[in-house]
Every structure is written in C-alpha cells, then in structure tokens.
Amino acid sequence: xxxxxxxxxxxxxxxxxxxxxxxxxxxxxxxxxxxxxxxxxxxxxxxxxxxxxxxxxxxxxxxxxxxxxxxxxxxxxxxxxxxxxxxxxxxxxxxxxxxxxxxxxxxxxxxxxxxxxxxxxxxxxxxxxxxx
Numbered sequence: 001x002x003x004x005x006x007x008x009x010x011x012x013x014x015x016x017x018x019x020x021x022x023x024x025x026x027x028x029x030x031x032x033x034x035x036x037x038x039x040x041x042x043x044x045x046x047x048x049x050x051x052x053x054x055x056x057x058x059x060x061x062x063x064x065x066x067x068x069x070x071x072x073x074x075x076x077x078x079x080x081x082x083x084x085x086x087x088x089x090x091x092x093x094x095x096x097x098x099x100x101x102x103x104x105x106x107x108x109x110x111x112x113x114x115x116x117x118x119x120x121x122x123x124x125x126x127x128x129x130x131x132x
Contacts, residue, residue: 013049017042017069020049027060027128028053028086034066043075050084058085058113060128064092064121088114088131090124 012021017036023029030046032038053059061084071079114131118124 011053015042015045018046020046020053022053023062023125027062027125029062029064031064032066032069032071035068036066036070038069038071038075040072040074040078043071043078047082047084054085058087060131061086061089062092062121062124062128063089064124065095067094083112086113088128089116090128091115091117092119092121092124093117094119 010022010025012019014020016033017038018030018032020028020030028050030049032042050059050061116124116127118127
C-alpha cells in the first residue's frame with residue numbers, strides 16, 4: 001500500500017513495521033505493513049501517535065492490517081488492556097481467520113465505542129464517515 005493511495009494524508013509518521021497519519025484531517029489511520037510482525041514497541045508507537053493527534057478530543061480510527069502482517073503476543077495483550085477513546089473504530093483485515101477471531105472478540109469485549117471489522121478500506125471509510 002502506497003501512502004499516495006490515501007485520502008489527503010497528513011502528519012505521516014512511521015516505523016519499519018507500521019505507519020500512521022491523519023486522513024481528511026479527522027481520521028486517525030494506522031497501517032501494519034505487509035509481511036511484518038508488530039512488536040509491543042510498534043503498538044505503543046501507534047497509541048502515542050493517537051494521543052498526539054487527538055489533542056482536541058476523540059477521533060475516528062481506522063486500522064488496516066497489510067497482507068500477511070500480524071501482532072506478537074505482547075502486542076495483543078497490550079491492546080486488550082489499553083483502550084482509546086474514539087468516535088468509532090474500523091478495522092480492515094483481509095485474512096479470514098483473523099477477521100473471524102476479531103469479530104468474535106468485538107462481540108464479547110466492549111470497547112466503549114462503535115467498532116466494526118471490514119474486508120476493504122473503502123467500506124470501512126464509508127462506515128466511519130457515517131459518524132459525526
């Protein structure tokens with residue numbers, strides 16, 4: 001995925017594994033690069049970037065997993081223990097097994113904000129943009 005494929009990205013920051021930016025000035029976007037395994041430092045990097053970007057209050061959040069990317073166990077545990085205040089959270093996951101697990105997790109665990117899993121960024125953005 002190329003950064004220029006995004007909708008007016010600004011404030012782009014990245015590591016070897018992930019990158020974050022703002023889309024349309026109101027959506028916090030994080031992308032796990034293809035073929036990578038995110039470690040706890042990458043996950044904390046994303047959380048810190050969200051804190052930097054949302055100084056005026058909760059934002060809409062879009063998280064996309066690139067093909068063949070995943071999170072290590074400490075990262076998954078960190079995500080279970082730490083939540084962000086967001087208007088809504090959309091997750092784009094193309095891997096069927098990961099999508100099924102995440103849909104189950106979202107059905108069991110409350111995030112406190114609307115959350116949904118999608119197969120495509122286009123559908124995720126349509127859903128996100130339905131929120132004020």
